[in-house]
Amino acid sequence: MRMYDIIEKKKRGISLSKAEIEYFVRGATDGSIPDYQISALMMAIFFKGMDPEETYELTMAMAASGDMLDLSAIEGIKVDKHSTGGVGDKTTFVIAPMIAALGLPFAKMSGRGLGHTGGTIDKLEAFPGFRTSISETKFFDNVARHKISVVGQTKNLAPCDKKLYALRDATATVDQISLIASSIMSKKLASGADAIVLDVKVGSGAFMKTKEEARKLAETMVNIGNAAGRKVTAVLTDMDEPLGYAVGNTLEVIEAIDALRGEGPKDLMEVVYALGCQLALLSGVAHTRDEALEKLNRVIDDGSAYDKFCEFIRIQNGNPEDVPRMRELLHVSDVEEIFAESDGYVSKINAEMIGHASMVLGGGRAAKEDSIDLNVGVVLHKKVGDSIISGESIATIYGNDPKKVMVAKEEVLSAYSFTKNKVDRPAKILEIIGER
Ligand code: URA
Numbered sequence: 199m200r201m202y203d204i205i206e207k208k209k210r211g212i213s214l215s216k217a218e219i220e221y222f223v224r225g226a227t228d229g230s231i232p233d234y235q236i237s238a239l240m241m242a243i244f245f246k247g248m249d250p251e252e253t254y255e256l257t258m259a260m261a262a263s264g265d266m267l268d269l270s271a272i273e274g275i276k277v278d279k280h281s282t283g284g285v286g287d288k289t290t291f292v293i294a295p296m297i298a299a300l301g302l303p304f305a306k307m308s309g310r311g312l313g314h315t316g317g318t319i320d321k322l323e324a325f326p327g328f329r330t331s332i333s334e335t336k337f338f339d340n341v342a343r344h345k346i347s348v349v350g351q352t353k354n355l356a357p358c359d360k361k362l363y364a365l366r367d368a369t370a371t372v373d374q375i376s377l378i379a380s381s382i383m384s385k386k387l388a389s390g391a392d393a394i395v396l397d398v399k400v401g402s403g404a405f406m407k408t409k410e411e412a413r414k415l416a417e418t419m420v421n422i423g424n425a426a427g428r429k430v431t432a433v434l435t436d437m438d439e440p441l442g443y444a445v446g447n448t449l450e451v452i453e454a455i456d457a458l459r460g461e462g463p464k465d466l467m468e469v470v471y472a473l474g475c476q477l478a479l480l481s482g483v484a485h486t487r488d489e490a491l492e493k494l495n496r497v498i499d500d501g502s503a504y505d506k507f508c509e510f511i512r513i514q515n516g517n518p519e520d521v522p523r524m525r526e527l528l529h530v531s532d533v534e535e536i537f538a539e540s541d542g543y544v545s546k547i548n549a550e551m552i553g554h555a556s557m558v559l560g561g562g563r564a565a566k567e568d569s570i571d572l573n574v575g576v577v578l579h580k581k582v583g584d585s586i587i588s589g590e591s592i593a594t595i596y597g598n599d600p601k602k603v604m605v606a607k608e609e610v611l612s613a614y615s616f617t618k619n620k621v622d623r624p625a626k627i628l629e630i631i632g633e634r
Contacts, residue, residue: 201235208242223259227358240371248376260384263358267390272342275481278391283315285403285553286440291454295506298346299497305341306348307389314553324448328516356384379418393429393480401438403549420632431476434628439547442466446561446575458504468626535591542616551613555606583623
């Protein structure tokens with residue numbers, strides 16, 4: 199078999215066989231296929247696409263390119279949740295302990311943030327001492343005994359995806375549905391969960407800008423997961439404005455802790471309940487949406503989800519006493535308000551611009567190797583549909599560098615659009631794909 203012939207075949211729009219895909223994945227992983235040939239194939243796939251069988255075979259080969267976690271020794275249906283990435287998305291911190299408090303083992307491997315979107319692993323590091331890298335034995339033990347663990351992706355989890363993603367990023371071939379679906383699902387399948395809920399974000403702050411594109415991606419991922427023997431549901435959620443009010447690592451953790459205390463923003467809780475509900479249904483812990491909601495509400499009301507979060511921080515080396523005093527751990531030298539210049543209503547908040555403002559403050563990475571400031575970020579006070587009065591604060595900037603704060607302030611103000619007429623609040627849950 200020759201890589202040249204595989205590229206030629208895809209260039210002509212002919213489907214690749216399982217053997218050809220496996221040959222490619224093996225060579226991309228062990229370095230025997232050069233970057234220029236891998237990149238050429240990515241571009242051919244970008245233009246000619248892949249059919250469902252090819253997409254499935256690519257995903258399976260990528261998942262098997264490194265370690266495949268076998269969680270079967272842990273009792274119960276192991277669950278996982280994945281977001282395609284957005285701005286202000288702190289849902290994992292709320293859902294994971296809620297689900298664990300229901301007795302379901304929640305096992306998640308997560309990533310760091312890149313560009314305008316944040317990453318769960320960075321946010322967890324807001325807790326001094328918290329370890330996002332623990333041994334496999336400890337990960338298994340935490341999931342089995344405490345029903346919860348969230349760790350960084352191990353080096354050998356779908357290594358082929360690491361190689362392909364870096365080349366796609368450099369060759370403008372990220373935004374192709376089969377490539378995104380196989381990239382995400384290879385990591386999910388290798389992480390070992392039996393039931394997976396995918397939060398597919400749609401809008402200005404997301405990869406998928408339209409509902410149609412997001413639906414296609416969601417269907418592709420659900421089909422791959424089901425064909426691989428996993429239970430998968432996807433929820434399409436709005437990411438046209440940031441989720442909740444806080445954007446920035448520690449600020450988002452503070453908002454998630456408020457949510458676990460029953461004081462979460464309405465839009466965040468809508469997404470949390472929709473995803474939690476699907477996890478409860480997939481795992482069989484509830485049989486109807488009403489029953490699932492009743493159970494999820496109970497773990498918030500009786501404090502068991504909050505207690506589970508404290509337990510999670512403790513078992514991964516953090517100090518649970520930091521949970522109630524997270525606000526005191528925020529260290530910023532510059533806090534600036536942004537004031538409304540006239541009366542009216544908020545009609546739009548460009549999520550990508552808000553995410554970018556947080557990145558400019560130092561809260562996100564432009565390149566993978568950049569270090570970040572966990573303290574900085576933006577807290578919005580007004581969301582789409584809210585009324586505003588001239589002179590009112592619409593957002594607060596938290597920074598540690600006056601020059602960066604000035605740039606972020608401009609960007610946050612330009613992310614907002616206003617109107618004189620009343621505006622409806624946007625729906626957060628757009629569609630559910632593969633509900634059982
Ligand atoms: N997230 C991934 O893990 N892979 C992609 O290709 C896009 C988003």
